[in-house]
Amino acid sequence: MSSETNLPAVEPFTVTVVDRNVKHQIENGAGEEGHPDHELQGVMFATNVKYIFEDDEEPLPEQEDPAIENVVIIEADESLRVTQVELISDQFKQLGFEVHDGNEVSIDALSRFETPRQLGSLPLEKLVQLYKLQNDQLHSLFNTL
Amino acid sequence: MNSENTIVYVRVAGRVRDGFLDPPKFHWDLERDKSLWSSVSKLDNTKKTIDWKRLSREFKAPEHFIRKRSYTLFAKHLKLLERQIEAKTRSL
Numbered sequence: 124m125s126s127e128t129n130l131p132a133v134e135p136f137t138v139t140v141v142d143r144n145v146k147h148q149i150e151n152g153a154g155e156e157g158h159p160d161h162e163l164q165g166v167m168f169a170t171n172v173k174y175i176f177e178d179d180e181e182p183l184p185e186q187e188d189p190a191i192e193n194v195v196i197i198e199a200d201e202s203l204r205v206t207q208v209e210l211i212s213d214q215f216k217q218l219g220f221e222v223h224d225g226n227e228v229s230i231d232a233l234s235r236f237e238t239p240r241q242l243g244s245l246p247l248e249k250l251v252q253l254y255k256l257q258n259d260q261l262h263s264l265f266n267t268l
Numbered sequence: 269m270n271s272e273n274t275i276v277y278v279r280v281a282g283r284v285r286d287g288f289l290d291p292p293k294f295h296w297d298l299e300r301d302k303s304l305w306s307s308v309s310k311l312d313n314t315k316k317t318i319d320w321k322r323l324s325r326e327f328k329a330p331e332h333f334i335r336k337r338s339y340t341l342f343a344k345h346l347k348l349l350e351r352q353i354e355a356k357t358r359s360l
Contacts, residue, residue: 133288137336138276140269158305158341159348164298167269170333171293172276176285193274201282215269225336 131203136226138169138195142215143260144234145253149241169195197228218263233260271295294329301337303327308338309345 142165160166175181193212199205208228210217215232222228236257242250271293304327308318318338324331 130283133280133283133286135291135330135332136276136278137333140274142269157302158309158345160341160344161298161302161305166298166301167274168271168296168301169269169274169276170271170296170329171274172278172291174285174288174290175277175279176283176288177279177281178284181285188275190273191275193269195274195276197276197278199278199280201280203280212269223340225339227336227340 130201133174133203134226136172136197136228138172138197138228138230140167140169140195140210140215140230140232141165142167142232142234143218144236145256145260146234146237146239148253149239149245169193195230216264216267218260218267233264270297291330291332294333296329296333296337300327300329301341304334304337305341308341 141163144165147163147165193210193215196207196209196211197205198207203226205222205226205228208217208220208222208230210230210232212232215234218231218233220228220230242253245253272295304323307323307326320331320335323334327334
């Protein structure tokens with residue numbers, strides 16, 4: 124099959140994973156003037172990206188790297204529209220994902236719930252708010268089962 | 269989750285590689301993202317253009333990534349300002 128000329132060039136994907144765990148709200152040392160993206164400590168960047176072109180008969184890179192703990196699989200059609208995103212990990216569960224212009228994939232994830240000691244020193248209003256938020260997150264998790 | 273313990277596979281249906289090279293893996297985290305933002309948000313107005321190549325060298329990350337990240341950070345920041353202005357004008 125000859126390559127068609129009207130297909131867009133492959134623009135590299137960028138993948139960010141945001142851990143919505145409430146612990147990041149507690150650790151947050153806020154105050155300094157910064158970017159809204161940086162107020163939560165839970166943003167992570169998956170910058171080791173490999174591409175698999177299904178029409179190519181390249182052998183799949185199946186060496187098992189023991190250092191790899193999380194795998195993200197992004198399925199795209201031939202015009203590079205993202206059709207599916209899947210996060211495989213013991214530490215994080217995927218709640219959802221968004222795709223922005225320019226092949227930017229942002230995954231909402233959740234790490235294990237914790238009960239950090241600092242929690243006790245928070246005002247009751249904040250604790251109630253965190254409790255409600257965790258309930259919503261539990262709900263989202265159940266919906267992914 | 270970082271470039272060492274996480275791998276992303278992008279499966280492109282119905283296409284051949286056609287000379288495309290996988291970008292090299294590089295390291296990026298919240299700290300770098302913060303310093304990138306302080307770099308690009310404080311560029312002085314006398315310079316008309318951003319030296320992406322220099323930023324890419326400085327941050328040891330591909331230019332396409334630095335550009336995209338900066339774009340996203342600016343876009344989100346502008347949206348936030350927009351919302352704040354709306355809220356302010358509504359309360360007037």
